[in-house]
Amino acid sequence: MKALMCxxxxxxxxxxxxxxxxxxxxxxxxxxxxxxxxxxxxxxLVVQNLYQFKPALPFAPxxxxxxxxxxxxxxxxxxxxxxRVFSSGGFGxxxxxxxxxxxxxxxxxxxxxxxxxxxxxxxxxxSHHALKQRAELKPGETLLVLGASxxxxxxxxxxxxxxxxxxxxxxxxxxxxxxxxxxxADKGFVYARNPLDRDQQKALSAQIKEATGGRGADVIxxxxxxxxxxxxxxxxxxxxxxLVVGFAAxxxxxxxxxxxxxxxxxxxxxxxxxxTGVEKALHEENVAELLEWYTAGKIKPRVSAHxxxxxxxxxxxxxxxxxxxxxxxxxx
Numbered sequence: 001m002k003a004l005m006c007x008x009x010x011x012x013x014x015x016x017x018x019x020x021x022x023x024x025x026x027x028x029x030x031x032x033x034x035x036x037x038x039x040x041x042x043x044x045l046v047v048q049n050l051y052q053f054k055p056a057l058p059f060a061p062x063x064x065x066x067x068x069x070x071x072x073x074x075x076x077x078x079x080x081x082x083x084r085v086f087s088s089g090g091f092g093x094x095x096x097x098x099x100x101x102x103x104x105x106x107x108x109x110x111x112x113x114x115x116x117x118x119x120x121x122x123x124x125x126x127s128h129h130a131l132k133q134r135a136e137l138k139p140g141e142t143l144l145v146l147g148a149s150x151x152x153x154x155x156x157x158x159x160x161x162x163x164x165x166x167x168x169x170x171x172x173x174x175x176x177x178x179x180x181x182x183x184x185a186d187k188g189f190v191y192a193r194n195p196l197d198r199d200q201q202k203a204l205s206a207q208i209k210e211a212t213g214g215r216g217a218d219v220i221x222x223x224x225x226x227x228x229x230x231x232x233x234x235x236x237x238x239x240x241x242x243l244v245v246g247f248a249a250x251x252x253x254x255x256x257x258x259x260x261x262x263x264x265x266x267x268x269x270x271x272x273x274x275x276t277g278v279e280k281a282l283h284e285e286n287v288a289e290l291l292e293w294y295t296a297g298k299i300k301p302r303v304s305a306h307x308x309x310x311x312x313x314x315x316x317x318x319x320x321x322x323x324x325x326x327x328x329x330x331x332x
Contacts (some may be wrong), residue, residue: 001096002023002332003309004016004095004309005017005020005059006047006059006060006061007058009048009183010047012044013309013313014047015316023061026073027073028074029099030069030071030076030079030085031097031098032067033068033097034098035067035068035316035331036065036088037062037064037330038065039315040063040123040151040319041151041248043316043319060094061093062119062330063088063092064093064121065093065098066117067098068082069105069269072102079102084108084114085107085108086120087104087105090104092310095332096332097316100221104138106287115303115331119151119302120288120301122151123151123152123301124290124299124301127159128159129245129286130245131156131159131219132163135221135242138163140166141166142212142237143217144164144220145160145170145185145212146216146221146224147224147248148180149171149179149326150326151324152223152329153171153180154302157180158183159183161184162293162298167185168187168189168192168208169187169238171191172193172209172283174190179326189207191204195227198274201230201231202231204231204235205232212235216236216237216263219237219240222243222245223245224246224247224249225249226247226249226251227251228253233255233263235295236265237320238263240263240266242267245270248322256320305329306328308330308331309331315330
């Protein structure tokens with residue numbers, strides 16, 4: 001089979017499109033013939049050895065796929081050859097075949113296309129867990145989403161609206177703000193690109209205050225980090241919840257903890273990958289709710305571009321260069 005392989009850690013340019021042996025399932029595993037694999041920011045990080053997890057070399061990046069089950073390992077139950085499924089977790093998605101634990105496989109709704117199935121779980125799973133379990137977002141509250149036009153950001157926008165919040169989208173360009181407004185955001189504004197000087201940080205806090213009528217945001221969803229974190233936290237409402245989702249802008253911020261004291265707020269970590277393993281029953285409830293909302297038309301993965309597998313490197317370049325709106329998928 002063909003795969004986009006990482007044979008050594010380093011720049012994404014080192015990835016190679018090459019032939020590798022076909023996969024065989026182990027006990028409790030299935031092989032999926034990949035129809036679509038979505039691209040996520042951690043894919044850029046993992047090939048550079050900058051992610052929390054370090055896979056053994058060589059490997060294909062990509063941890064989210066949709067396709068058709070072609071082989072079953074010993075002891076697999078509840079999944080059959082020919083099932084249309086999606087799966088996330090692990091690595092190996094940027095290839096024509098994907099090996100997955102049967103317990104990580106979910107059957108697709110009948111009318112769901114492969115690209116939307118591949119683009120669903122990681123970003124919507126992360127954002128749903130963040131807003132529901134970690135922030136306990138309530139109808140009528142104000143949700144600020146940083147990096148709102150990206151995969152997890154746009155999912156947070158949609159989910160925030162589905163949960164009854166007023167959603168404010170913050171992004172790096174007016175084009176991206178308009179994209180968020182067209183996909184459910186109530187308001188939006190453009191912030192400066194990092195690194196931010198002190199005046200720009202004050203301006204970001206002022207923008208958030210202005211967008212919330214001076215009150216501040218009840219919940220701040222932050223997958224960006226770096227210089228954006230502290231000014232955003234300074235504009236949080238009393239008893240607000242600040243969601244630490246990721247650090248796409250680069251550095252991990254150092255937050256003055258006196259801000260949490262002064263605001264009476266919570267700084268809450270969001271680690272969806274760990275959540276899915278530690279709280280499996282609750283994760284399964286979340287997945288069922290997301291599929292209900294998808295079927296009802298309340299959420300819909302926004303796939304802005306498709307790349308053939310041989311051009312998968314370009315998909316990662318676009319992700320690294322912050323050119324992606326919504327989700328992009330690779331189609332083997």
